[in-house]
Amino acid sequence: MNTLTVFRLGRVEYEDGLKLMHLFGEARLQELIGDALLLLEHPPVLTLGRAAKRENITATDARLAEEGVEVFDTNRGGDVTYHGPGQVVGYPILLLPPERRDVRRYVRDVERGLIQTLAGFGLTAGAIPKWPGVWLGLEGSPDARKIGAIGVHLSRWLTTHGFALNVNTNLEHFQLIVPCGIREAGVTSMQRELGHPVSVPDVEEALAREFTQVFDAERVDGTVDLRTVSVAVVQGQGPEARVLLLRRTPERGGFWQTVTGRLEPGESPVEAARREVAEETGLTLPVVDLAYRHAFALGEALPPKLVEEHGFAVHVAPDTQVRLGPEHDAFEWVDVPTALARLPFRGLRETVARALNQPGP
Known part of the structure; x- marks a missing residue:
């Protein structure tokens, strides 16, 4: 029996999710890993499939910016869809065996995994042949409403992309688009249908169980390899705010970053954040959990090395003196646009953005 390793990753920035899919896919093709199911949540984002029509994004660029919603083109099938907090996104990374190498069967199997998951919560869902995804209500019914989106990509019988199940999703964000190009029907969530918020971990557990059954696999629970912290050190507020950037030594990559570091054994994230600030800047100050x-x-690396990172902030006075640790060869206090332009990773930029929304000392 094949194994299916299930990773429950929490929030994953969308571009980081694309990278995860690529790396897991390459590792699977090289038989460095077995099949995997990545379960996660994305920040608000619109994704365009290969068949997408731009006019199915009905919101203006200004409205999208106001709502904090980004737009990405993808190589999956389908039109435009929305991902956001409270929605469980699943990326099955499967190398289909010869007996399952049928695209329609694979899509039906993904639908079945979602339908069986919803049944466990008392919701009767099904497919509507003319429309992709998983639905409540019957075809032709005025109350037909979509609860799960499906958009898959197959290459050399390796599957990527996958599904999005609306659990406690902000349904107002679906008004920014014509979901999957379907104007005749609405969108719903488990929370709306059941009348109360639903535990995302419980839904993830059900998805892991049902997908393991649908794909005749033995379940293995995956774990992250490394836990780290990122700390944005900020002085001032508003347009006058400055962010401390540290430049790594050439042998460590030579790029600019915030304070970062890994958790030591037995250390909590807040303890690691305080220690890294002291070691990398010489400052002994309180940290704010973001x-x-x-x-x-x-x-x-293949197989992928998974990291879980916690973000923190430190607010300092304008005349604060910095003493560099051995991992960096330069530092600068820069304005916010410069900081966001220099930082090479989305997680670091998000840490800075959140730190700037915290009140100063």
């Missing part, structure tokens, strides 16, 4: 935790792949 309630930002996300996962990503470290570098280009």
Whole structure:
């Protein structure tokens, strides 16, 4: 029996999710890993499939910016769809065996995994042949409403992309688009149908169970390889705010970053954040938890090395003196646009953005 390793990753920035899919896919093709199912949540984002029509994004660029919603082109099938917090996104990374190498069967299997998951919560869902995804209500019914989107990509019988199940999703964001190009029907969520918020971990557990059954696999629970912290050190507020950037030594990559580091054994994230600030800047100050935790792949290693990172902020006075640690060869206090332009990773930029929304000392 094949194994299916299930990774429950929490928040993943969309571009980091694309990288994860690529790395897991390459590792699967090289038989460095078995089949995997990545379960995660994305920040608000619109994704365009190969058949997407731009006019199916009905919101203006200004409205999207106001709502904090980004737009990405993808190589999956389908039109435009929305991802956001409270929605469980699943990326099955499967190398289909010869007996399952049928695109329609694979899509039906993904639908079945979602339908069986919803049944466990008392929701009767099904497919509507003329429309992709998983639905509540019957074809032709005025109350037909979509609860799960499906958009898959297959190459050399390796599957990527996958599905999005609306659990506690902000349904107002679907008004920014014509979901999957379907104007005749609405969108719903488990929360709306059941009348109360639904535990995302419980839904993920059900998805892991049902997809393992649908694909005749033995379940393995995946884990992250490394836990780290990122700390944005900020002085001032508003247009006058400055962010501390540290430049890594050439042998460590030579790029600019915030304070970063890994958790030591037995250390909590807040303890690691305080220690890294002291070691890398010479400052001994309180840190503010930004309630930002996300996962990503470290570098280009195969199999992928998974990292879970916690974001923190430190607010300092304008005359604060910095003493560099051995991992960096320069530092600068820069304005916010410069900081966001220099930082090479989305997670670091998000940490800075959240730190700037925190009140100063």
